[in-house]
Ligand code: HEM
């Protein structure tokens with residue numbers, strides 16, 4: 001199949017970027033999207049040009065490294081699929097594709113389609129520790145967990161931190177990511193002791209990183225390769241609203 | 257990027273931190289929105305007296321009697337006005353602050369913009385909100401202060417409404433505002449529950465439907481009056 005690609009090229013974070021048009025005469029339907037870009041890059045290298053930079057690692061949809069926006073949709077048109085698992089058979093011969101990096105001030109472009117997502121790591125760090133006994137493994141089933149809670153925690157824990165939610169949101173909000181991280185610990189008994197504090201400090205970190213607010217549009221959920229539900233955002237709101245006023249100044253006494 | 261450190265955050269009061277956060281501001285937006293919604297229900301109920309004609313003795317319009325009675329209770333009128341003014345001010349302040357944070361969060365726009373599941377109403381919030389704000393100003397100048405009315409008679413509510421709406425351009429402006437309000441309320445009422453942390457697989461879809469029904473009914477209720485005036489059902 002023959003494709004026309006318009007790829008965002010940007011030398012580094014300070015440089016101006018622009019779209020560059022490439023003709024892709026020989027894409028195969030069986031290639032993944034990243035393999036198609038590999039072919040493009042081999043051609044560029046053979047001509048002595050700079051290859052297109054894009055992030056990738058596992059190429060099996062589990063690491064969260066890959067991702068860019070294809071014709072306005074993060075990870076492209078197939079729902080619940082990362083760019084590395086998207087196959088070219090989802091496109092038609094003659095298609096024209098616009099390929100752009102995640103666009104958010106909190107995700108500065110490093111080069112071309114590759115952005116710096118360290119802001120996500122800092123949100124996770126802001127969550128802090130959980131109180132569990134370390135050392136030898138606990139007895140199996142010593143800690144009862146309701147089936148429904150563990151299922152939902154696992155749904156949230158599927159988040160691979162790719163950033164598609166931020167990319168899809170018109171406000172560049174990191175609510176779905178933050179909510180998934182708050183939710184998966186908050187649903188489990190191990191996450192209870194620090195639950196309030198964790199919700200508040202992760203939300204405040206998310207704001208400090210410069211992500212926008214949630215308008216409850218649901219675009220993040222539609223873009224998420226793990227199909228994480230915005231139900232978790234409502235849960236984050238609940239934890240935050242409950243936690244915001246539950247923290248007491250250090251050393252405060254009951255009578256105070 | 258290491259601006260708000262834990263140390264700084266802890267020094268501020270919980271309330272200051274709450275108002276600084278996007279989630280706190282959204283809660284302000286949702287709560288003030290619901291206060292305004294509550295007012296609209298009462299306002300609509302009062303307005304529908306336009307259909308009630310004259311009192312039993314035929315001496316006055318029921319609408320005018322109701323208005324006179326309301327204004328004989330200044331504490332109620334001014335209490336409501338103050339609450340509404342504060343709600344509108346807080347709602348608009350939050351809307352503007354969040355919108356500016358959101359445009360700072362995406363400084364470079366996408367070349368291709370495509371939404372997958374956002375409703376029309378949800379995408380129209382900012383623009384509809386702006387139209388509603390402009391409408392509130394116009395509406396107050398039109399029927400409350402009277403300077404935007406071509407034939408305003410203080411205290412004669414019924415006559416002012418009939419005269420006002422018999423001008424098609426005026427009715428048209430009200431129609432635009434009510435369609436905006438309908439869209440705003442549909443997404444707003446649905447969103448209120450999510451913002452306040454309520455989500456349930458059974459009830460959230462029902463809330464969405466309920467919000468649609470309420471938003472359409474409210475806008476249709478308000479619109480029935482200019483339509484009735486233009487159709488000659490309500491006349492001087
Ligand atoms: C006065 C002019 C108004 C402006 C400028 C305005 C603006 C906005 C904006 C921009 C949003 C969406 C914020 C976001 O999530 O991105 C919003 C939400 C909302 N508005 Fe308004 N609005 C106005 C009037 C009203 C009125 C009259 C009502 C009620 C009758 C109302 C009820 C709501 C509700 C319930 C929400 C939902 C809050 C949430 O998302 O949880 N608004 N408004």
Ligand code: FES
Pocket residue numbers: 055056057058059060061062063064065066067082083084085
């Ligand atoms: S490369 Fe690992 S998820 Fe795509």
